[in-house]
Amino acid sequence: MGRVFIAGSINMDVVATADRHPKVGETVAGRQVLYFPGGKGANQAVAASRLGAKTTLIGRLGKDSFGAELRTFLGAQGIELGSVRDADTHTGTAIITVAASDNTIVVIPGSNALVSADDVADVPLAKGDVAVSQFEIPLPTIAAFFQRARSAGATTLLNPAPAQKMSAELLALVDILVLNETELGFLAGVELSDGDEAARIIDVARQLQAREDQTICVTLGKRGVLALAGREECAVPGRAVKAVDTTGAGDCFVGALAAQLAEGVSLRAALAFANAAASISVQRMGAGPSMPTAAEVAAVL
Numbered sequence: 001m002g003r004v005f006i007a008g009s010i011n012m013d014v015v016a017t018a019d020r021h022p023k024v025g026e027t028v029a030g031r032q033v034l035y036f037p038g039g040k041g042a043n044q045a046v047a048a049s050r051l052g053a054k055t056t057l058i059g060r061l062g063k064d065s066f067g068a069e070l071r072t073f074l075g076a077q078g079i080e081l082g083s084v085r086d087a088d089t090h091t092g093t094a095i096i097t098v099a100a101s102d103n104t105i106v107v108i109p110g111s112n113a114l115v116s117a118d119d120v121a122d123v124p125l126a127k128g129d130v131a132v133s134q135f136e137i138p139l140p141t142i143a144a145f146f147q148r149a150r151s152a153g154a155t156t157l158l159n160p161a162p163a164q165k166m167s168a169e170l171l172a173l174v175d176i177l178v179l180n181e182t183e184l185g186f187l188a189g190v191e192l193s194d195g196d197e198a199a200r201i202i203d204v205a206r207q208l209q210a211r212e213d214q215t216i217c218v219t220l221g222k223r224g225v226l227a228l229a230g231r232e233e234c235a236v237p238g239r240a241v242k243a244v245d246t247t248g249a250g251d252c253f254v255g256a257l258a259a260q261l262a263e264g265v266s267l268r269a270a271l272a273f274a275n276a277a278a279s280i281s282v283q284r285m286g287a288g289p290s291m292p293t294a295a296e297v298a299a300v301l
Helices: 040-050 065-076 110-114 139-152 168-172 181-188 198-208 249-262 267-281 294-300
Strands: 004-007 011-018 030-038 055-062 080-087 092-099 102-108 130-134 155-159 176-180 215-219 225-229 232-236
Touching: 004 040, 004 139, 004 249, 011 065, 030 040, 030 065, 040 055, 040 065, 040 130, 040 249, 055 065, 055 110, 065 080, 080 110, 092 110, 130 139, 130 249, 139 155, 139 168, 155 249, 176 181, 176 249, 181 198, 181 215, 198 215, 198 225, 215 249, 215 267, 225 267, 232 267, 249 267, 267 294
Parallel strands: 004 055, 004 130, 011 092, 055 080, 130 155, 155 176, 176 215
Antiparallel strands: 011 030, 092 102, 215 225, 225 232
């Protein structure tokens, strides 16, 4: 069984809940303020670890109260934290407003911006492992991480969020790209919306493919998942659930997918499992704490 190595961000999410989002320049009354462990890297690590994968997180925490609290939480999830180093700045923080189950997010990178190629230089990657990253740490660090992973025979999985342009060289290092339709459209330079047909989405994914054997997975929320694996297409239907907080749903999907692939599960089965895991996470508040266990996912499959 392979391991999951995740190089990524670690944040404290400060969540304000309200009946609706304020308009620009408007103040609205909120209901409550909550503090949750978050950050795309940490969320994905929590998801993978709770689902049974041996998981290592690579990142940076500030020497502040948020950093200490996050280290304690992540350690309690069974995540290996030997590659999470201190930084002489504040811990990454996300300010999140949740209203009517939708969210808006402002992320202040803090210590995440200091994750460097040196931080990934000694990660013990091996064949069968899955190396995961996202766009909340510097892109040169991700490139160095994936170069090491490919040299070791590990699978590379990139979640290019929040979306930003990346080099052709970095895209070519990616074995599996996991993104939503908005991110796909941005990277491909094409306008996509949540109403587009599956055939159009797959066609845009095909335009983005950097290698013939590259897999692109497009998450579509309640519509499920579409995937282009080399030249093969596959679709996983969505699951009808009552969403409470969609924060971290994509991260749950990525962590669950990585955990399944590290176990040697086929792509189609791994996608179905990850889709089910994400559907459970949106029924709970918070990002990291909302991640399900393997038993919970098995119960709905």
